[in-house]
Amino acid sequence: MMIKMWEKINEKFKKYPARMKVAEKMIELGLSLNNDGKIYCGNLKISDKALAIAADVDRRAIKSTIEIIQNDEDLFNIFSNVLPAGTLLKNIAKNLNLGVIEIEVGSQNEGILAAITKIISKKGINIRQAYAEDNELEENPILTVITENPIDNDLISEFLKIKGVNRVSIY
Incomplete structure (x- = not known):
């Protein structure tokens, strides 16, 4: 094993x-x-x-x-097989007129990325990048999603309905 x-x-x-x-x-x-x-x-x-x-x-x-x-x-x-993930657009998203969603997840986080992307795609917004912190390294891992356009705050309530989502920030 x-x-x-x-x-x-x-x-x-x-x-x-x-x-x-x-x-x-x-x-x-x-x-x-x-x-x-x-x-x-x-x-x-x-x-x-x-x-x-x-x-x-x-x-x-x-x-x-x-x-x-x-x-x-x-x-x-x-x-010997670890690779750097590349540029995370989070800190420059505002300069590029991109949206940023940060979702704090709990230990039960299966399917959260799928649920988030479904909500975003229903709004017709493309996702440029998604990054999830390792739940074995972080007590409260953050899923960061960078979108082609800024996201409306009204989606926060939809994101919070997803099982395992503790907190949502949009900027």
Whole structure:
């Protein structure tokens, strides 16, 4: 049976909080570990110092995390295949006259994206981007949907009717 990604990461790093912070930061930022033992964002090499600052750990935690990942086939398969997600349009949406919907979801979040997209498509609005935070990393994950046009506030009540939606912000 294939062990889930976070189960495997927790199993290896639960006794080492600094190493766990490094692994979480690598996943969060889409950083991969290459065969050369270096960390990359796409094809851009990331220095140990830069990652240590971002993860708020000592540089030695970077080295030891890399070593553990390299010596574990399952972890190496995970971390060597991580890809950066690309540009999230959320912070520049207003400049581009796009709409932004942020939906805080609970732990029962199956089907929320489908329900949201159905409501948006009924209004004839195209979706440019959708991004969901990992519910194993975030206590209250946020689903962010960027739309071709700004969304009317009257849709908030429709979004709030969806099972598992805790909060909705439109801007």
